[in-house]
Amino acid sequence: MAGRPATIRGGGISGAQIGLIVFAFISVAALGLFIxxxxxxxxxxxxAESAEARIKHLGQPAAPLGTYYDNEATARGSGATVFKLMTEDLERVSQLVAGESKLIAKVLEEQSNxxxxxxxxxxxxxxxxxLLTAIRKLDQHATALAETKKSQALELAEAQQNIESLTQQLKAARDEFEDQIADxxxxxxxxxxxxxxxxxxxxxxxxxxxxxxxxxxxDLQDLRRAAETDKREWDLERTRRDKQIAGFQRKIEELAGAFDPEAILKKADGRVLRAIPGSALVYINLGANNNIKVGMSFEVFSHTATPNRTLRGKGSIDVVTIMDETAECRITRNDAAQPITEGDIIVNIAYEQGRKPKFVxxxxxxxxxxxxxxxxxxxEIKSMVRRWGGQVVPELDESVDFVVIGTASKVPPLPPYASDIQRDQAERRSLENVEKFEPLKKQAIAMHIPVITQNQFFFLTGYVGQPDRSLYNDRSLGLN
Known part of the structure; x- marks a missing residue:
């Protein structure tokens, strides 16, 4: 059976002490818990302060990203933060771009660039x-290349068909060619x-x-020997003939002597039969029987005085009336100091009884x-010669009586704007004219044929004009 508690004797703890101990224990525990x-x-x-400082350091995403990530973190609930969501997005972008999720943006940017x-x-x-623009352009380029490849494939197929057709044609042509080769x-x-x-x-x-x-x-050798023999004989004969010709030429030169201009006057065509003082008419001893014509002119020279170097006479006359043996003439030019008198001689070098003088x-x-x-x-000069009974020939030979010479043909002056080629051509034509002109004079002089100027021709035919007085003293080649 149960007994009651034992009593402490002799100094035991009382209830108050126990309460005090419990209170002290509770107080110490409360103080520890408070601490x-x-x-x-x-x-x-x-x-919290560290987190606030870190948030302040990291910053807040700008709208609309900040709003998006705030809403997304709220929707996901516990454990979802804005930073975590952004990190996940960066990892997915890195995986999409480079195939690795741990690459930072700088590395991605460097590799992309x-x-x-x-x-x-x-x-x-x-x-x-x-990257998106580049991918889009590359896709467009790839699409274009695919279209081009498709078109080329069609062209290739068509070309192959053409090649097959050409191959068949070539085979047919080759067979035909081989047949032709055999033939x-x-x-x-x-x-x-x-x-x-x-x-x-x-x-x-x-x-x-x-x-x-x-x-x-x-036969040719025989003929060559005969020809050589004939040539030697011919050379000997030619040498002998040359010596004979040289001798004949020396004799001709000795007989001809120097050309005398007065010989023209000594061979007068006629004479003045009657000259009436104060009258413009004279009569000459030439008529129809001498083949003169109305309008023919003569130069009148004194039968006593020596002719001057210009060969200009004392007067000029024109035939106006013709009788059988005589003719009436009109004085067309005269000199009061030297009147025309009976016995004066008349000359027209283009006229000669019984022949036609030749002129060049x-x-x-x-x-x-x-x-x-x-x-x-x-x-006009040629017309005068023919009108008065002479004849004009194109070439100079021993039968020519006179050479009437003017001035060398001149090339018309060129304009200032003429080219060098045109000037060279003009100079060449001028030289050609001189080369044709000068040899004719030298040849005539060598052949003792009189060479007379325009003035001298007029003087010796009785032509009445207004000659250039400054030319009266000209010395024609051949009339020195």
């Missing part, structure tokens, strides 16, 4: 394009056989011709003495 809670609060406060530069060097994109070969063999027979015949002809050539060569006319002429060359001057 623990205070330490925990300090720690949490420190951690390097790849863009490499691709831009060979493809139609720019190194400054974004040609047969023709060639026949032609070779024919050629062989013809060649044998030609060889026989060549032998015959060689024999004939040898015979002709012998060369050069340009100024018939009216105005300082300008007359385009038809030479033809």
């Amino acid at each position: 623990f809670q205070l330490t925990r609060v300090k720690e949490l406060q420190h951690r 390097e790849l863009l530069r490499q691709v831009a060097a060979t493809h139609p994109i720019s190194a400054s394009d974004t 040609t070969k047969s023709d060639y063999e026949r032609a070779v056989a024919d050629f062989g027979s013809k060649l044998a015949a030609k060889d026989a002809q060549v032998r015959d011709l060689r024999d004939l050539l040898e015979t002709r060569e012998k 006319v060369c050069g340009n002429f100024d018939l009216n003495y105005d300082g300008q060359i007359d385009p038809d001057g030479a033809e």
